[in-house]
Amino acid sequence: MEKSSGLFMFLMLLMLMIKVSFSDEESFTPDESRLWFDGDGESELEKGELSYEMDSVLMRGSERVARIPVNVDSFGAVGDGVADDTQAFRDAWETACSLKNAVFLVPERRHYKVNATKFRGPCQKNLIVQVSGTIVAPDEPKDWDLEHPRMWLFFSKLKGVKFQGGGIIDGSGSKWWAASCKITTTNPCKGAPTALTIDSSSAIRVKGLTVQSAQQMHFTISRSDAVRISGVRILSPEDSPNTDGIHITESSNVAIQNCHIGTGDDCVSIVNASSNIKMKNIECGPGHGISIGSLGKDNSTAIVTGVVLDTATLTGTENGLRIKTWQGGSGYVKSVRFENVKMNDVKNPIIIDQFYCDSPKSCKNQTSAVKISQVIYRNISGTSRTPKAMKFACSDSVPCSNIVLNNINLETENGTAETFCNCAMGFDYGIVQPKADCLKSSSCGGVEEDNQAQTHDPIHTEL
Structure with missing residues (x-):
């Protein structure tokens, strides 16, 4: 009887080992790469503090995947906010990236001073970046790594990586802001680092982090696909220059959900070669609002399509829902929907500006422009700080078309x-206050594009 019982236990253990080995070989699951989840379940690692023991596990369905913590302290990080922990972070990353089911661990209640660093992939499967403590940048611009003048924490060529932990990424940006050409006009406009960048990556999840006091932009997603951001906080003062919250460029299938963003520039900015961008439950303020653009600078071509914002509150912002393009550009913005948005004391609640000019010199008039069409504004309410609550300033030669209120x-x-229109064509229905009759009578001498717009993709971009 004892022999049969022992044999049974041995077979059960063998089956469990086979199960674990199979799960190790699995790729990033479809559920983890989906953009949108209602009632999304959390893993054990997301619900609570990660166990630092070597036998810690992550539940995936009915399977157990052994996790290997790679603690930056084990590679010499001090975590006092004074010592330079850059090399310890680089060494820990090399190890974590090379191991399957690893956790790159930044422990809580510690402050790690880290200079500009590239965290490159590709890495082994199922990597988690667990930021529970604080990563802080050097506060003196003169101490910056001259080889990386425009980046701080730069993650690239990753697939299926999760960033989580509830920690803080602090760019120590105040001295960068003071030296900005927008603050001190005698200084040249050289630009400053972006605090956190995810580049050339796919199937990425970022949850629960705080990014604050960035040197310039806080969080950039570039050349990436299938990125989901949830529960992220972006915090910088209203007078911090060029500190966009989340900046999306050359990326597709990006979802931003349940985020609070307060900055000195756009809360969210979406620029060229970006598509299928979905935002839900966004709090914005202070800042310059939620923007598509700027696009078309220096006569460049820009394309943005399939943008949805559903449910947002904007408080005390410079702009609300903005599309901004430079004269002289080409390309198009189409299939955009803004809905269920509350404005609280917003200077320009709804604005399309095809004459954008962020330059100390006046911008010359040009006839070409980025075409804007198929834009819906639905269920937008609140207060405007200025009389022109809605402004559609479109190009005479490339008018805006199919604007729907x-x-x-x-x-x-x-x-x-009031509503202001220049070369903007569309219609309204339901209750629209202020009235927007000018959309029906704002045709101008440019090329008629309403019929052409019918061949574009459908305007109803669904969440």
Whole structure:
């Protein structure tokens, strides 16, 4: 009887070992790379603090995957906010990247001073980046790594990596801001580092991190696909120059959900070669609003398509929902939907500006422009700080077309809200306040594009 019982236990153990070995070989699962989850379940690592023991496990369905913590402290990191922990982070990354089911671990209650670093892939499967403590940048621009003047923490060529842990990434940006050409006009405009970048990657999840006081942009997603960001906080003061919150460029299938963003520039900015961008439950303020653009600078071609914002609150921002393009550009923005947005004391709640000019000199008039069409604004309400609550300033030669307004209620604290149109064509239905009759009568001498627009992709981009 004892022999049969022992044999049974041995067979059960063998089956468990086979199961684990099979799960090790699995690729990033479809559920993990989906953009949108309602009631998304959390892994054990996301719900609580990671166990630092070597036998810690992550549940994936009914299977158990052994996790290997790679702690930056084990590679010589001090974590006092004074000592330079850059090399320890680089060494820990090399090890974590080379191991299957590893956890690159930045422990809580510690401050790690790290200079500009590239964390390159590709890495072994199922890597987790667990930031529970604080990563802080050198606060003196003169101490910056001259080989990487425009980046701080740069992650590239990754697939199926999760960033989590509830920690803080602090760019120590105040001295960079003080030296900005937008603050001190005698300084040349050289640009400053982006705090966190994910580049040339796919199937990435970022959850629960705080990025604050960036030198310039806080968090950039570039040349990537299938990126999901949730529960992220971006924090910088209103007067910090060029500190965009989340910046998306040359990327597709990006979802941003349940995020609070307060900066000195755009809360979210979406620029060239980006498509299928979905945002839900966004709090923005202070900042310059949620922007597509700027696009078309220096006569460049730009294409952005398939952008959806569903449910947002913007408070005290310079702009609300903005599309901005330079004169002289080409390409198009189409299939955009903004809906269920509350404006609280926003200077320009709804604005399309095809005459954007962020330059100390006046921009010369040019006839070419980035075409803007198929844009829906639905269920937008709140207060405007200025009389022009809606402004559609479009190109005479490349007018905006198929602009649709539905259930708009924007008011000013004092006076009457207005709508301004130049070469913007479309229609409204339902209750629209202020009235937007100018969309029906704003045709101009440029090329008629309404019929051509019918051949474009459908405007109803679904979440």
